[in-house]
Every structure is written in structure tokens, then in C-alpha cells.
Amino acid sequence: MSNYGLQVNGQSYNVTVDDPSTPLLFVLQENIQLNGPKFGCGLGQCGACTVLLDGTPIRSCITAISDAAGHSVTSLEGLRALDGLPNPDALHPVQQAFLDDQAMQCGYCIAGPLLYGYAFIRDNPGASRAAIEQALSGLLCRCCAHNRMINALQRYATGGTF
């Protein structure tokens, strides 16, 4: 048995697993009862399991718990609190942008485009539409709401003024 400490959405957790290669996704889903990161492929190919690790988007389905230990994890649920905004149960502005643009259909993929988009725009304020599209490269949305998601992110990047 191995014991790992990590911060998830601002709270400290200690989790015990018998296999250090247990994917972070399963720990977040089963041990910590998170709902935001989802199992899509288990291969790091689609992005449905995306979380921020110390602020950087990663695929939690191919990240071992042993590699995540000691780091800070943020999921969709904790995004607003991460930025220190009041009322942590409300939507983060980037989530609000997705709502305003009705930028999804089934929504299962949303952790990928939303968190990759958030991190890229945080690091590249005012990013162009083309740059945002490239930042999301490789992520999948099978309902194909791509254009709406890019629109939402572009509006978020420009403070809702484009």
C-alpha cells in the first residue's frame, strides 16, 4: 500500500492505493468523488479527463497517482475558487462563456476544451481565434460543437467584447 498526499480544488487529501500506477482519474473519481474529469478513452487521446496540475492542463487518465502526488489538482468544479473568485459554487467566467454561447451538446468532453482554453488564455491574454484553435489541438468533441466552443473562448479572451 502506498500513501499519497495531494491538493484537490484547494483541499488536502491523503489517498491510499495498492498500485502507484493507478491513474489519477480513478483516484479523483473514486477516492475524492469528483465528477468533472471523465473517462473517455483511458489513453490520453480525447481530453475528457482533463484537470489542471499546478495550473497546467494534463490528461488524468494517463497520469499515475505517484506522479501527481504532492501537486495541486484543479478540476472544472474548482476553477472559480482557483482564481480566488467569491461564491465558489458559481460558474467561472470561462464556464459562463460556454453557457452564454450554449457551447456544447452532450457536454461529456467539456473538461478538455474548457480547461485547455482557460489555461492558454491565462498565459496568452487576448489570444487570437487561430491561436486558441491550435491550443486545443487534438482534443475531441464528438457532438462537434467546435465552432461554439472557440467562439466562447474567444469572447472570454477578449473580455466578452468581440
Next chain:
Amino acid sequence: MKPKKPFQLAGAEPLSEKAVEALGFLEPSRRDFLKKAGVMMVGFSAAAAVATTAHAQSPINPSGMIDNTQLDNWIAIGADESITVLAGKHELGQGFRTVQLQLAAEELFVPLDRITLVLGISGITPNQFLTVGSLSTLTQMGNAGLRVALDTARDALLTMASQYLDAPVSDLAVTDGVVWSKSNPLARVSYGNLIYGQRFNLTLNPAAVPKDPSKWTVLGQAVGRVDIPTKAKGTFQYVQKVRVPGMLHGKVVRPPTLGAHIQNIDTSVLKGMPGSPQAVQINDFVGVVADTEWHATNAAAALASAITWSSGDTLPAQADLYTYMTQQPSADSYQTNTGDVDKVMATAAKTVTAQYLYPYQMHGALASSCAVADVRGGTGKTATVKVWSATQGVYTMQSTLAVLLGIPAGNIEVYFIDGSGCYGHNGADPATFDASLLSQAVGKPVRLQYTRRDEMTAGEHYGHPTVSNEKVGLDANGNIIAWDYETIRMQRGEGAIFVPGNGIPGALAGFPTTPQGVPTATPAAPTASSVSNGSNYIPSYVTSTLSGVTYGTGNVASHRVLTRVVASPLWTAWLRSPDRLQNTFAHESIMDEIAASLKTDPVQYRMRHLTDQRMINVVNVTAQTALWDTRPSPKPGNARTGVVTGRGFSCVLYEGNNGYCAMVAEVSVDQDKGAITVTKVTTSLDTGPICNPDGLRNQMEGQVIQGISRTMIEEVKWRGNIITSGDWSTYPVLSFGDPLPQIVTIPINNLKASPTGAGETTITIIAGAIANAIYDASGVRMRQVPFTPANFLAAKAAQKV
């Protein structure tokens, strides 16, 4: 103003038990009650609460059936003014939960947020068969759907109010669920006080009149999807998140090739593995359960390496698939046949023929399919089942589970819980069967989520590969005088939700599969249902006449459509716009080929053969909006090397009665590398009165991009006898970073027509529009999907362009 006493309908009874349960299940007080009762709900979900409620009290409905004609099975109004609506059309990511809420709010004159909508629970919600075929809007707004129940309830409430207020119904109006007298606005009474928590005890009245769409205030508005806030926040709970007490995690171990049988299995490899894994074997069905998903994943991998399988089926070589299809015995039927095609064709001044090919494709749901099953008591009359499933139909699932598990349908409860977008009959039902077999074997609840490889190679069933042979006869003026179409499609299983052996899990467990492609001596004759064109076998440009009745949208009088079904080596099912897409690709391509051979504009040429005014309208509106450049294809002046651009057209009346659509696709073609980019798509849809304009646009946009992915990229691959498309690298689809087209949607709000569907309409016409645009740009005719660079370069070489 409060009623002196609750109004009593003759024979009124207290609210039914199931309606109370339905009312209660979302209320926090109910959750508190359940918690106090010691019911552990890890990862609480609404569905789990319903299930637990039902379990904690009594069997919901011993017969398992619901009488759809009884109003109380659709609507319950509480004394607290709460309104519960029960419906059988599911949310598949298409936004139909929101549209049904809009419909209820509209017809009942109540605020949308006062309504609790319960979808898809066997024994509780009406049996509305399956959520398929772009049919949900047409059904719920039609004369046997939710609309009728709502209008019956509203009329009953007005009748009660008329007596209570002593005012004629004609003097009454309703605002936010309060009925008031127009001549005495102080005289008013609320729905809750009228019905006072009791049953309606009424039969649905099909003659109840819906609100005129021109007076809609909730429908017809871009009401935001009710599920998006929690989906954006990450708190929305899909079926993948359902957890029940004592639950184990399951994985399946599939044979490496189709038709392989177990020769030896050594379950001792599981001994000592973490999570106490346990193997389950039923004939060739193999699975494993363990305490966590990761332990189950590792145990399944270990078990897979400890099984010896026979060699299994021999697949036709992928390169020979379409030839193979044409050489197999087939079950044949005429969809239409005017009997004079050979005679008229013989008089033609010119005939145009072509063959179009369409591959196996996947639904490719983003979520690997998942279900939770709790089978108790083994098998037989005393066993019970609860399943949580993203199925398209809870009652069909219930009756098929009864056969699969040997347990009476009345003992089986099926709860629909949202999955990811399914785009047809994907892995949701097979996963439900897998979870149920595992749970029955181990006597504990089992959650099963496929690995990506399980999902893609042995979970979901694929869309039909199709060979389409077109032959069209023209007179001396270039007008079509005869249309002869033959289509060959492959099927295996087909409808896993109906017959256990028609799905992969049931077949592995030993249930027989319904044979496909059993040869027919002579083709079956056309019927009214075939000529009404539900699968779009019949081109838009013919009259589609049977016994003097015309069902079509065109003027070509002589026509024959023969469909041939061949046994498929791979498992198949309906995939978004099944056959409609393949047939329309062929029809819209051959029209373009004919127009080009006559050196005439392809839109104008279509107009010569269309008679239906709504069809003509969508063609005109789309061409005008896209600034259609009226001229023959290919585009004059384009070089035959380098990058060129072009435009293509396509249109159809989907399913013969379910939405008129047209499209212009614009492409850029790198003729040297074969790389093709769809740069702009302009597409219209006349689907009658529009229920939710933004939801409709979202559907149209999604179908454009998914249609581009299917047209340009997607094809199931195999090598030898092994399916090699097992993940997103071996079954690539359009992803972020790929070029996205500009999309111009033109929803046509036709208030004079009946509301129809939009879930599969737009995707039906995109392959034809793109093929025609590629031809316009390059002079290369793409007759085989997908339009990959290799396929383009091969076609260019073969056609000596």
C-alpha cells in the same frame, strides 16, 4: 382567493404512488429522508434516488407496463403547484429535455422552472418506444405524444376552473398556472388548488387543440439548455457516475476475432491479484469483476492473456469489401417499382450510370459506454433487476433483459440516465447487457464501463457499408425519364436492443442471432410504407407513386428502387441517418454527374425535376444565401494542379416527411497532395415551426462538422481477421486543430407546417454536397467515402483528370 373545498372530479382518487415518487425524487427533503433511512448514496444522483425510493417502498408496477392513454401517467400536479411531467423521449445530448420542458410550459401556461420532467423510467414514464430517427419532436408534438397529454390536462383544468369560478371557459385565461376570469380578474384559482394533489382520472383526448405556433411564447424561443450550467461546472452526473451501495466494477474480455470460441481458460491467473477479482464465463462471454475500476482493468488484461481462442471467422480482405458485397446472397425488396422502368429506359436518348461506395463507420461516442446493473436472486420468478442505462428505450430494454436474464419483465426496472452523445444505437445497450450478465453471475451490483478498445472493436455496432448502383435515363432534352436504383447494404445483429443474440454480449453468451441477408426468390413488392420513403431509398426527383397515390417530391414517373441486404461479417446497427445518408450521397451525386454531363447548372437542373414547394423553397433560399454561382461544373479556369476551389449542392426531404433541407459546401482542394478542406457550409432546414432556434442551430452546426468528419476521414479498418480500429489513433475523427468551416445555418420557421425533427437531417446531405464541390473544383468525381488524400489521388488517376 382560496377554494372553499378542493374540487372533486367524479371518481377522483389520491395521487398515484408512482406519481408521488416521481414528485418526490428531486426534492431535498426526500433526499434527507433517504439519508436518514440509512441509504448510502455515494456520488448521489437523481436516478439512484428514484431507484432507492422505489425499492424502499413497493414494486412500482407489477406488470411493468404503463397505459399511455391515461393522463395520470403523463402529468401530476401537486397541491403545492409543483408540476411533474413524465415522458419517454430521452436526452441524448440533442437538447430534447429542454424542448419538452418548453412544450409543457407552453401548453400548460406555467413557468418552465416549475416543471419537473422525468424521462425514461420503466413502470413510471409512458412507453414511447425508442428515442431514435430524428422522431422525438414529431412524436411529442403530434397526435399521440406528450402534447396531447398536456392539452388534455389544460382543458380539464379549465373545465374545473369554469365550475369553480362559475364562469364560461371562453371567459377564462391562464397566467403562470393561475386561471382567472377575463370579465372579473379578481376571480382566480390556481392549478394546485383545483386539482389539489389528486388524479385527473381522464383518458387522453386526441382532439385537444394545441396552442397555435404563431402564439407561442416559450416554444419558438432560444431558451437556454437546462443541463448546460451543471455540465459547464462539471457537476452534471452521467450514467458513468452512477454508484450504488456494494457495487463492483466490471470489465469484459472479448475474443480477439469475431466468431472465436474459448478453447481453454485459466482463471487461476486472477489469484492474488488486488481487488479480489472474479472471472465470469457464459459460453464465449467472459468478464471480470473487482472492487475498483483499475483493479478490474488489470484483472481483465491478465485474464485475456490466459484464454486460448479458436481462430474464428474469416473476414473478406478490406480492399475487396465492396466486390464481396455484390457477390453475396441477398434479401431483396422493391421500395418502389412502377413496372415500366426497363421499357422507358430503352427509349432514353442517354443513360448515366455510376456506383457509390460507403464504408463501415463508428458512432464513436466520446464516453466509453457504461451501465450499472443490480441483479438479485439469480434467475426466475423471484429474481429482481435494476439497471441504470443510457439506453434509447427503457421498455424495450426491459423486455430484452427479461429474455437475456430469464427474469420476468415485471421484476425489471430500467432507469434512463444521460450518457454522452450516442448518434444512434451505440454501445449503450451492449454495455447494459454486459453489466447485467456480470451482475447476475456474481449476485452483486456491477458497474461496467468499456475500455476504448472494447467500445470500438466489440462493444458498439457499426453503421452499414453500402454499395449504391445508379442508372438514370434522359430524353433528348436532358430531362430524366426513368430512374433505376439498386442498393446493397450489410447487416449483422441489427437491433441489439430487441433480441439478446442480436448484440455482441448476448451472442457470446449463446443466444441466437437473427439471420440477415436470407435470399429471397423474388424481391418483395413495394408497400405504402416503403414508397413514403422513411430511409430515403427513393430519390427526391421521382413521383414515388403507388396505387395512384404520389408520395415523392419530384416529377420522374418511371422509377424502380431495389434494396438488397447482405449478411455482414461485422456487427451493425443504426448510425445517425442510417441508410438515409448513404442513399442521399448516391442520389445527390448522380444528379450532379447528370447536370455536368449536360453542361448545365446543378441547382437549375434539380429544379427541373422538383415539384414540392417546400423542397423548391429550401433549394432557392440556400442557393441565394450562399451566393450560388449559376454555371455548370466543373468550374471554368481551374488548373488541374495546385490548389483550387469549388462549390457543390445537395438537398433532400429527410425520411420522406421529416424536414426539408439543402446545402452548399465550398471546398479547397490541393490536387497534388489530395488534401481537401471544407471551407464554408451554408445549410437550410424547414422543419416546420421551430421549437428552439438556438438548439436547432446547434444541431445543424454539429451535424455539419460531424458530417465532414464522416465524409472526409472515417472508416473502420481491419487486417486479416482482426479489427484494427480500436482507438482514436486507429479510428481518427475530426479533432480540434483541424480546419473548421465557416457555417451559415438557415433555419426556416414554417408556422404553417407540423413540427418535425432535426437530429439527423443536415448530416444526410453533406457527403453529396462535398463530393459535388470537389468535382466542381477539380473535375475529380469522388464516389467512395471517405474522401481521404489517398482516395482522391486514386480517383484522379483512375479518371485521368
